[in-house]
Amino acid sequence: MKRVNFCFSTKLTFDDYVHDHSFALRIIPPQAESQNILSCSLNITPYASVRQTVDAFGNNVTAGYLKDDHRFLDFELKGSAEVDCTKYRTDYMPCYLYPSEYTIPDEALKEFYRDHQGDCNATARDRAAYFSELLSQIIVYQKGVTDTATTAAQAFALKMGVCQDFSHILIALLRMDGIACRYIAGLAFCDGETHSWVEYWTGEHWEGIDPANNCPVSDDYLVISQGRDFRDCAIDRGVMYGNYSRQLQLVRSVLS
């Protein structure tokens, strides 16, 4: 068990005024067996009235609407938690066993899976470690070559990507292997941005593995949101009106 402080902020800046801006944030970490949230505060500037709900995947959703003209929107989350990765979450959903939008395997991924099937009788934990190890050998961690819309198949073709891509590819492989797994967006030590990793279902509970670093998840990982793939976990989504042509987003996160 480890006590951690977290801080996460995102700054959205537009080059012209926007209005009627609706947003949905999945930013407040869930209270769970593996993480006890001790304190948590979310500040939004300019002021926007918000409402909280919990979505189908168990994420805390903060929905808001800014009617008036504005040129920026800032979210800042601060809090502390006790993380204990030896305690497991058990919120299973059958959809985690099936391909999702970003993780549909193409022929190349299917072939890779067939060629590297290995010992199918091993436990989910061993299978996840095995595929994560394989990926660490063939996929290069490289920023700037993929983006948030890149699918598992596309990243696999590039043999490059960031944590999100490692997670998507591992999810695609595990699901072909008949192991239910989910995408996690969260904060981890030594990472100035948000991180992503994978949880696989052992048959009884969820366990985490970090394919980008090819290691099991420890008490240094704080879950913020989860889902079938990135699409379900986007930390912020928004729709706004105006004549802006560019928006700039700055993200900063600290886990200490």
Added chain:
Amino acid sequence: MTQNQFTKAVGNAGEINDLLRRYGVKFGIYKNGVFNEQFFPFDPIPRVITARDFARIEKGLIQRVDALNAFLYDIYHDKNIVKDGIVPDDFIYISKGYLAQCEGITPKNRIYSHISGIDLVQAKDGEWFILEDNLRIPSGASYPLIARELTRIAAPQAFEENAVVDNRDYAQMLKETMEYANCGGIRAILTPGRYNAAYFEHSYLAEHTDSVLVQNDELFVEDNILYHRTYSGGKTRIGVLYRRIADEYLDPLTFLPESLIGIPNLMEAYRSGNVGIINAPGNGVADDKGIYYFVPKMIRYYLSEEPILKNAPTYLPFYEEDMKYVMDNLERLVIKDVAEAGGYGVVFGSELSKERLEEFRNTIIAEPRRFIAQEVIDFLDLPIIDNGETVMRKADLRAFVLSGKTTKVWASGLTRFSRNPDSFVVNSSQGGGFKDTWVLSR
């Protein structure tokens, strides 16, 4: 009443078709990416259903829709029907209509399919079969409604001489159904706009149910409440939204981010119980062509009743035994791609060349879950007037079932017919026409 008497009674079909044109009763279709508004041809000879036949259809449809609503609640909550092995997991979770985002949401009064369009055909021996369930946004109710109105103007004597159940109560039934789903506020019908296939219907129904007809840019969600922006700059709360846009486009913050016709955070308002959505998002899991096979089993499972109306005999290549049957009989079966709708993706084995048949065989073996196979039902042909002559054509019936405080079947429906004498496909997007459907009161 004989056909001739009727034809005389309605006089000239041209007159009604002229009136329909004048009233703008059209049906839009996209072909090769171009939007065309087509006139939906009306045939003056009504389909007549006897009171006795209708009583049976009514009972059967109520039973079916009640079971489908129970199924939808179950799938988005405990999934007992899957756990008990009645429906295999694959048929639920691979279905495009299953929306994981809707897990755990309970619509008001547990009604998911408020307006169900159930397609039936009558076989030559008089028996009715269910062909398809439409639980998402079934369209078409306004066509027989307006045709009836116009026929009453053109040939009032036809209704004096025949005991036809008045069908003009559809709007009232719809209004009651909407009110039962209302979470506090005004009623609204959401249309994607005039370039939609059913725009005529959207405006017609809004007018007749005292609802506001809205497009997405007039709506917004604030504090998880759906509002309509008024011209004076104020806002009016919407309590129930009869939306005529597909699930995936409904809320860009939950579903397709690129949707320009949705309402951001509508799903949050819905999840919070602040607005009713007609029909509920996620219903596609229950009207999937693959799930159709399981509906009689659902009736037994949820209602402990025997199905009153039969499905067309259907085979799932997913099951080994059925696969064998399909392979042995492919040339006389009709094969449907479960992912397609509107008469697309329907292949008659008898129409395929030897090579195409072989190719198709392999496609089915490669993707058994994607197809269902059905016996071709020898439907009862109905008379239509073609260039002044009476000819016989294939026709189906879309019955409308409304689920509110009770489940009711509208005593009418949309009878669609194929204008092509060799075609079994009657969908309006495939160039068919429609008839009024008369339910007799005795």
